[in-house]
Amino acid sequence: MKTSPVDREAFQRMAPGIITAAGFLGDDPRSPERIIEEDAIFFDELGLDFDTVADRLQELAKRGEAGLGEPITVGKLLVQSGDARGMLPCPWEDGFFHKNAVSVSPAEIPLEACVEGEDMLIYSELSIHMLRAHHFCQGRGSPFRLEPSLIKRLLF
Amino acid sequence: MNPILVGPLTVAGVSTVLALIIGVLDKFLNNYGEVEISINAGEKKLEVKGGSPLLGTLAAENIFVPSACGGRGTCGACKCKVISDVGPHLPTETPFMSPQEIESNIHLACQVKVRKSLEIELPRELFSIKKYKSHVEKIRDLTHDIKEVLFSLDEGEIDFVSGQYVQLVVPPYGEIKESVQRAYSMSSKPSDSKHVELLIRLVPGGIATTYVHKNLKEGDAIELVGPFGEFRVHDTPAAMICVAGGSGMAPFKSIFHSLHETNAFPEKEIWYFFGARTSKDMFYLDELRELQAKWPRFHFVAALSEPSPEENWQGDTGLITDVLDKYLQTKVAKTDAGWEGYLCGSPGMINACVNVMKKNSIAENKIYYDKFA
Numbered sequence: 391m392k393t394s395p396v397d398r399e400a401f402q403r404m405a406p407g408i409i410t411a412a413g414f415l416g417d418d419p420r421s422p423e424r425i426i427e428e429d430a431i432f433f434d435e436l437g438l439d440f441d442t443v444a445d446r447l448q449e450l451a452k453r454g455e456a457g458l459g460e461p462i463t464v465g466k467l468l469v470q471s472g473d474a475r476g477m478l479p480c481p482w483e484d485g486f487f488h489k490n491a492v493s494v495s496p497a498e499i500p501l502e503a504c505v506e507g508e509d510m511l512i513y514s515e516l517s518i519h520m521l522r523a524h525h526f527c528q529g530r531g532s533p534f535r536l537e538p539s540l541i542k543r544l545l546f
Numbered sequence: 547m548n549p550i551l552v553g554p555l556t557v558a559g560v561s562t563v564l565a566l567i568i569g570v571l572d573k574f575l576n577n578y579g580e581v582e583i584s585i586n587a588g589e590k591k592l593e594v595k596g597g598s599p600l601l602g603t604l605a606a607e608n609i610f611v612p613s614a615c616g617g618r619g620t621c622g623a624c625k626c627k628v629i630s631d632v633g634p635h636l637p638t639e640t641p642f643m644s645p646q647e648i649e650s651n652i653h654l655a656c657q658v659k660v661r662k663s664l665e666i667e668l669p670r671e672l673f674s675i676k677k678y679k680s681h682v683e684k685i686r687d688l689t690h691d692i693k694e695v696l697f698s699l700d701e702g703e704i705d706f707v708s709g710q711y712v713q714l715v716v717p718p719y720g721e722i723k724e725s726v727q728r729a730y731s732m733s734s735k736p737s738d739s740k741h742v743e744l745l746i747r748l749v750p751g752g753i754a755t756t757y758v759h760k761n762l763k764e765g766d767a768i769e770l771v772g773p774f775g776e777f778r779v780h781d782t783p784a785a786m787i788c789v790a791g792g793s794g795m796a797p798f799k800s801i802f803h804s805l806h807e808t809n810a811f812p813e814k815e816i817w818y819f820f821g822a823r824t825s826k827d828m829f830y831l832d833e834l835r836e837l838q839a840k841w842p843r844f845h846f847v848a849a850l851s852e853p854s855p856e857e858n859w860q861g862d863t864g865l866i867t868d869v870l871d872k873y874l875q876t877k878v879a880k881t882d883a884g885w886e887g888y889l890c891g892s893p894g895m896i897n898a899c900v901n902v903m904k905k906n907s908i909a910e911n912k913i914y915y916d917k918f919a
Binding site: 410417491506 | 614615616618620621622623638641642690691722723724726749750751752753756792794821822823827851852865866867891892893894895898
């Protein structure tokens with residue numbers, strides 16, 4: 391697949407130190423194109439749909455806000471919605487999003503025992519946008535990676 | 547020569563020549579030379595080398611404008627007024643600016659390149675902000691996700707007011723290839739000017755908090771920049787209604803211990819509402835109850851939002867906003883001196899508390915907070 395100039399520039403902005411210190415690719419050796427292609431296949435295999443997942447993540451973030459910064463039980467999940475100072479541009483330059491971090495984990499596992507990326511999903515407004523608009527889940531090793539199998543296990 | 551190599555070698559050769567030409571041109575065309583930055587109508591004048599962003603140029607001259615993103619234009623903290631014409635606001639600045647700020651030539655210092663002599667305005671308090679070298683004297687776990695970290699200053703003393711914050715300079719680590727700075731309220735007392743204590747809560751995916759929780763050890767050297775912030779006790783007889791959750795405890799710990807130590811504002815009654823989810827998320831309970839026992843004007847209310855039955859929690863339950871509302875309506879004495887609100891926590895918690903306080907007749911201009919987002 392040929393990479394468009396817009397995508398090429400977006401992928402360059404995903405490197406550490408451009409938009410965020412950590413970047414969006416983690417320690418994933420795959421190219422961003424490859425990450426997007428393979429995650430689309432995983433989504434398909436798991437019966438997930440990008441818009442539905444984005445809607446669910448957005449809904450949980452909203453319900454987590456009721457905890458006023460502390461974790462709150464939402465059904466079988468524990469959700470914590472926290473904010474940080476500022477806004478982040480999308481690497482595709484199609485919007486600015488409040489810096490925040492929402493964590494979602496199974497309520498039956500104590501928070502201190504949860505492992506990020508294994509039991510706990512972490513995402514932001516920007517993560518939801520990139521998932522919905524660009525089908526980009528971020529690279530493996532990125533703290534904000536939306537791992538399809540974990541999404542399936544936790545949210546559906 | 548192998549004809550297959552001719553193409554790539556030609557491209558490489560042309561690219562090298564072009565890079566050299568660009569480098570030479572850049573040296574001459576983008577050489578801005580020495581320029582002057584005049585601050586506050588000449589109160590301070592700096593002779594600096596042009597060509598770098600204003601934020602870094604000022605920092606090199608030991609003038610530290612608050613910034614939480616290291617100059618990437620994502621925190622919106624480094625606002626300053628630029629009197630000189632530096633052209634229209636960049637698209638990277640406008641999301642952080644109100645129409646009034648744009649009209650008043652407020653810019654993000656990290657997005658303004660110093661290409662010529664500039665006239666700018668900065669709050670005078672920034673002139674007293676310093677960078678401190680320190681080492682970690684002690685780290686204590688307060689809860690599973692909050693650490694109390696005590697820094698000992700290697701030289702000099704820090705002069706601050708309870709309620710102010712410092713920026714922790716996190717060095718590069720792991721995959722993070724550059725230093726980042728994050729703001730944390732000081733929990734130590736101003737009277738202990740050789741130390742700075744911070745309460746740092748682990749934020750999932752957070753660069754600075756992950757560093758503190760997973761990498762930082764006692765004895766490590768670390769830099770702090772500060773003090774910053776306007777959050778402080780106001781000199782009025784009004785009762786203080788203070789609300790915090792999690793690491794929002796930090797400025798209040800400093801304020802209460804300092805007030806108790808100095809007996810400042812002796813007419814003020816002090817109510818402190820602290821919320822957590824479960825008892826294992828609660829900390830300093832004994833210390834604050836002890837303070838309450840020996841200090842009659844200090845009233846401490848701890849509340850849990852989701853205690854389990856086996857915790858046998860005897861205190862208040864519910865969201866801290868509900869507990870606050872209940873106390874303001876039934877338990878906190880209404881006097882002629884009135885009430886004023888002091889808040890530290892997430893923007894969501896602050897907004898919710900402001901609503902409860904307004905509903906209970908605390909004027910919005912009497913509600914104080916540092917919103918870190």
